[in-house]
Amino acid sequence: MNTAALSLPVVSVQNTFTQVIQEVEDGLSPYDKFWVSCYKNSEPSIHAKVKAELDHLDRSLVHLKAVEGDVEISRDGTGNYAIACKPLGILPTQVLTPVQEYKDQERSNPTRPHRITSFDISPDCSRFATGYLDGSVFLYPTSAALEHPRKSFSSQEIDIAASRTPSKPHLSGVTSLRFFPSSRVLLTSGIDFSLTILPADLPDVPSRNGTRVAPVRTLRAHTRTVTDTAIIDLGRNIVSSSLDSTIKLWEVSSGEVISSFSTQSAVASMSLGDRLPVPPDGEESMPPPSRDTRETPQTSSKIVFSGLESGSFELFDLGFKKSVYRSQPASSSSLSSIAYSQPTNLLATGSSRGLVTLYDTRNLSTQLTSFSRLETVIEDIAFVQNGDNSVGLAIATSDGLPYVASVLPEGPMVSSELVGADCDPVRNLKARLNGNHMEVWSASDDGIVRRYVL
Structure with missing residues (x-):
């Protein structure tokens, strides 16, 4: 409905x-x-x-x-x-406005900026990684955020060119970056059909021309662009999605595919989480133990929401090894982003035509609400949960106007405009709880990483 x-x-x-x-x-x-x-x-x-x-x-x-x-x-x-x-x-x-702007002057030169195609901030917020169209990945340390309040809200500009660690794990554009829970290892994926495991240690002595880091493992099985990735537990198993209309479960140590799931159409986005209390297909809620020793015990409790280019989303249960639900399309446009929040029982999808739709995962057939602003691609979406138990969505858009929308208990309504990019598409954002503050990090086509404190 x-x-x-x-x-x-x-x-x-x-x-x-x-x-x-x-x-x-x-x-x-x-x-x-x-x-x-x-x-x-x-x-x-x-x-x-x-x-x-x-x-x-x-x-x-x-x-x-x-x-x-x-x-x-x-x-x-x-x-x-x-x-x-x-x-x-x-x-x-x-x-x-951002509290910090991280600029690698060689990559964010206003006359010829390097578009950031993928981004992630480590779980301990000590480092972040940026991926680019040429297949390169750069690792940078973060700086401590200034305390609030302060006299001026002008951003603190941080030159990070002298502290980067370069790598080139892909032949062409990097589509996804994910830090492992240790914050010391990075999972990458690319247009070249591959995934790689990349060391993410910061050097003892930062250098502008640091030693290039090589992948310790490359995983190949997809036949088209890998669109998204996810890490299960500590990272022995990972998940990937692709335009080849498959979702694959991998064992990292061997680089082997454990399971491959066929989707109704090409997968544009993906979100991993814990199994729903009541499965949508009405079957038993506990899968049998896996007999495959390559699969960790934690994997059997996971589900994957996939945003499809057909405009539908499809839910896969990694324990039962099957699709358990596929939605009716909310629109005819591709679901360019998707986010699942297990603590709030919410699922959010964003389309390539600017439509954001919210679902209660306990009743996926009915939309809670949907909203749009301008007809622009929803490039990325992340749940923001505040101390007062209100729920918001941080939304990155191709028009360079990212924002935070309040959705529960009041909403939908725009709670914050994230100012900084000058009409440059913002394709990546991450929401992190850092101490007592909720932070949103964004990366845009101007080659700049921005840090906001909500």
Whole structure:
């Protein structure tokens, strides 16, 4: 059963607006302006100019006032900015700037940036990896995030060129990067039909021209592009999906395929998790023990949601070694992203036409809600669970306007616009709980990795 998709608004702001405010606050200019644009489907867009002006008496106070267009901008005590637009019914929406921007100047040169096609941040948040169209992968250390609140919300720019560890595990574009739970090993996949296991240790002495790391193992069995990967438990078994319409379960140590599952159409995205309490096919909930010694005991409790190019998603049970559910298409467009959250019993899909759909995994035949903004590819999607038990979705889009949507208990609604990229597609994001803060990391076509604290 399909529900009518809701149309969510877009609040877009000049990506350097905090620098404009900072320069006025520092006295470099008595005032300056930056632009704000607001959009909503089927309604006229609103374009505005906001003037940042230093107070005549309090030289640490910057006033923000719309001088062209009908918008309002405010700043709270923690330094976060919010923008509202009454004509479009847009309530104050947080516009969140990154706390850090990681730039390898050779890879993020504005005149010739290297598009980041895949990205992952390690489980311990000590390092991250970026993959590129030429088949290369670079490993970088992270830096500690600045504490909040702070006087300025301008991003901390970090030059990482001198601390990279290069590798070239693929002949062409890298499609997926996944750190193993140890944070010391990396699983990669590519357009060249292969997967590799790559060491991910940071060097004792960083060097711009560090020694290239070679894969310790290459896994081959797919006959078309490998689109996604997942790691089971500590990593003895892994899972991959492909445009060859298969999902494969592997043993890492031997590089052998344990099981291969045929899907209804090519697989564009995949998400691994624990088995549902009540299987959708109504059969028994506990599979028999596997007789294959290559398979770890933890594998039998796992399921894989696959987002298909047909617009459907299909659920595979790794214990029973079969497909247990296939949905009706929510749209005719490919499911370019999919995310399963076992703790909240939620499944989210994102399509190549900008549609995000949410399901309760206890009743997969009925949509909880669906929404869209602009007709743009949903490149990546991740669940964000906050301390108040509210649930959100961090969403990366090909229009360069990533955002966080609140979905439960209220929503769907845009809770934060993730500002930073200047119209460059954002194809990868990861949500991580780091201490008491939920973080969202993004990587975009401008070759820059951005770190946000929600």
